[in-house]
Amino acid sequence: MRTVYSVSEARTASKNARETGMKVGFVPTMGALHSGHMSLVHRAHTECDYVVVSIFVNPTQFGPGEDFDRYPRTLDQDLEKCRSAGVDLVFVPSASEMYPPGFDSWVEVKGLITETLEGSFRPGHFRGVATVCAKLFNIVAPQRAYFGMKDYQQLKVIQKMVRDLDMPIDIIPCETVREADGLAMSSRNSYLDFEERRAATVLSRALNAASDAFEAGQKDATALEEVARGLIKAEPLASIDYVAIRDAESLEPIQVVDKTAVLLLAVRIGTTRLIDNCLIGPNVNI
Ligand code: PAF
Numbered sequence: 001m002r003t004v005y006s007v008s009e010a011r012t013a014s015k016n017a018r019e020t021g022m023k024v025g026f027v028p029t030m031g032a033l034h035s036g037h038m039s040l041v042h043r044a045h046t047e048c049d050y051v052v053v054s055i056f057v058n059p060t061q062f063g064p065g066e067d068f069d070r071y072p073r074t075l076d077q078d079l080e081k082c083r084s085a086g087v088d089l090v091f092v093p094s095a096s097e098m099y100p101p102g103f104d105s106w107v108e109v110k111g112l113i114t115e116t117l118e119g120s121f122r123p124g125h126f127r128g129v130a131t132v133c134a135k136l137f138n139i140v141a142p143q144r145a146y147f148g149m150k151d152y153q154q155l156k157v158i159q160k161m162v163r164d165l166d167m168p169i170d171i172i173p174c175e176t177v178r179e180a181d182g183l184a185m186s187s188r189n190s191y192l193d194f195e196e197r198r199a200a201t202v203l204s205r206a207l208n209a210a211s212d213a214f215e216a217g218q219k220d221a222t223a224l225e226e227v228a229r230g231l232i233k234a235e236p237l238a239s240i241d242y243v244a245i246r247d248a249e250s251l252e253p254i255q256v257v258d259k260t261a262v263l264l265l266a267v268r269i270g271t272t273r274l275i276d277n278c279l280i281g282p283n284v285n286i
Contacts, residue, residue, distance in 0.1 A: 119153075
């Protein structure tokens with residue numbers, strides 16, 4: 001495994017692999033790697049010949065007062081995990097490598113898809129995500145890039161950016177990986193103390209309760225949201241940012257779940273903000 005720190009080394013290593021006929025798979029991360037990230041790496045391995053992981057805590061996707069400074073940074077362990085998983089190239093740029101003095105170009109995916117939900121609670125977040133992903137895609141030039149469905153809105157934004165800008169990359173959505181008690185894996189789970197960790201299972205319990213209600217015949221989106229909201233409200237350590245059922249592609253609000261929809265949650269457990277989601281609809285297997 002090679003670890004590189006500069007844009008030019010990353011570009012050259014990936015280009016060399018492609019030029020020998022290898023299919024390049026890319027997993028962008030902010031580090032603090034857990035089994036969710038590693039599932040993306042394993043999937044990339046099964047479908048590609050050369051696997052690139054980036055580790056970069058991207059400052060431009062954090063708003064003022066968010067957790068940029070305390071975001072977990074565990075580079076040594078991350079590199080060890082990548083090595084054990086057979087990653088070929090790890091790109092670990094500094095902030096000044098990605099955003100040198102004079103940097104002034106941004107990728108903005110416009111419209112409801114970035115303005116709603118996470119976009120309304122975290123203004124500017126998706127501009128930072130889209131910009132860094134566009135830069136990373138330009139540097140690594142992979143044929144495939146792997147994104148977890150846990151960050152569902154991010155996945156939809158990246159798919160739209162790639163479509164709109166004709167980037168020659170297949171975006172591969174990968175299932176959310178969960179702890180045994182249902183909590184979706186997230187680097188931010190490390191912020192939770194013992195009691196909060198217990199309370200955090202309310203997100204997956206709320207998703208399951210709404211899915212069960214759908215399976216039992218409830219198709220009304222507001223009623224299904226209420227099922228999830230009721231469970232979360234009963235958890236004293238939890239406070240809701242949003243509980244929303246949306247069209248699974250456009251993220252437009254819907255009234256009736258008569259085709260594939262997504263139930264998205266953002267919930268604060270103490271001071272830790274967690275998100276989760278599940279698909280819900282007639283053709284979704286739960
Ligand atoms: O999902 C993440 O970890 C980040 O948003 C990403 C895609 C690596 C961009 O910084």
